[in-house]
């Protein structure tokens with residue numbers, strides 16, 4: 001039996017894609033190396049916050065199956081690879097992309113479309129994925145099957161933009177490959193943008209995230225400077241953001257987290273290094289962004305010292321430890337280096353976050369506080385790291401302990417802004 005789509009890697013990107021295809025009445029299956037992920041989905045349980053259990057149950061009811069058996073790939077008209085592209089010892093790790101391509105290759109058949117959606121450096125589709133697929137299948141891209149790259153633009157927790165209304169950049173190894181990929185994505189998204197080739201699409205994704213990374217670094221450095229010279233950075237940002245042209249506002253913060261923004265620029269710099277190109281903005285931005293957790297610790301320490309309390313005797317409460325608002329994801333969250341820094345200076349650290357059930361640093365759990373108001377009463381200093389929309393500003397504004405707001409949102413007698 002054939003299915004319209006097999007998604008390889010059913011995480012934050014792959015599961016919403018499978019759901020979107022199901023909404024368009026495509027027949028869908030999923031392949032994942034994690035038995036826990038596959039079993040959970042088959043039992044109607046979602047592990048991705050943007051996809052509710054009810055949606056997974058509806059998909060399963062319509063025939064969706066998740067499996068750890070790559071043989072399911074043989075049934076696909078289209079295969080989309082959405083596996084992680086992280087770092088190992090600070091360097092791009094394409095292990096999952098290679099492994100996924102190795103799993104796909106023996107199950108390819110003539111006419112199938114394979115798309116890579118994972119973020120990676122320019123050349124990955126042509127130089128890494130293509131040879132694995134051709135070697136393992138005995139088939140040729142362009143002659144026998146179609147190979148394309150289309151970067152994912154999922155923004156978890158975004159209530160306004162989902163897969164359907166976010167324009168999708170699509171490219172192919174040949175013009176015919178691109179045509180097949182456009183036909184596939186046109187069923188799922190309102191607007192498809194075709195790039196010249198796969199390297200342009202790969203580079204476009206890295207540009208999008210590097211643009212964010214560098215602009216965040218710029219406002220972070222402006223915040224550090226303003227702190228040193230006594231200028232209210234939040235007022236500066238408010239004023240600058242009123243310019244209706246030529247200025248895109250970004251906000252400073254405690255550091256850059258998540259699976260993409262701090263990681264993707266390293267894919268770009270690694271490719272630049274390999275090509276002998278000195279990408280100076282990337283290293284400068286990293287230097288600034290990496291300093292922010294340390295700066296937050298120093299600010300908290302200064303606030304305590306002003307109150308005559310040494311950090312080693314202090315109870316510090318971290319408020320919001322996920323890497324972005326309203327999501328449970330703690331990957332690369334700056335809350336980790338901040339908790340580590342505070343602990344190393346002897347502080348007793350706990351956290352409050354209604355989205356994060358468990359938060360551990362270097363293998364040691366950080367105690368969880370479920371009652372924010374009570375935790376604020378017990379703490380010497382609280383640090384707002386993530387301004388989840390569920391947080392009651394009145395409770396934070398009237399905190400009985402000193403509060404360091406790294407998001408520039410809370411005003412009150414005992415509140416200090418980053």
Ligand SMILES: NC(=O)c1ccc[n+]([C@@H]2O[C@H](COP(=O)([O-])OP(=O)(O)OC[C@H]3O[C@@H](n4cnc5c(N)ncnc54)[C@H](O)[C@@H]3O)[C@@H](O)[C@H]2O)c1
Nearest residue numbers: 009010011012013032033034083085096099100118119152
């Ligand atoms: N999460 C985001 O917000 C986001 C946004 C845009 C782009 N991306 C990119 O999309 C890609 C996927 O990210 P994600 O956040 O969905 O990752 P994820 O960790 O949420 O999910 C990846 C899934 O792939 C599975 N997997 C790993 N290796 C596999 C293999 N060899 N074969 C089959 N399955 C395998 C894992 O078990 C996991 O379930 C990455 O390149 C990421 O940079 C992510």
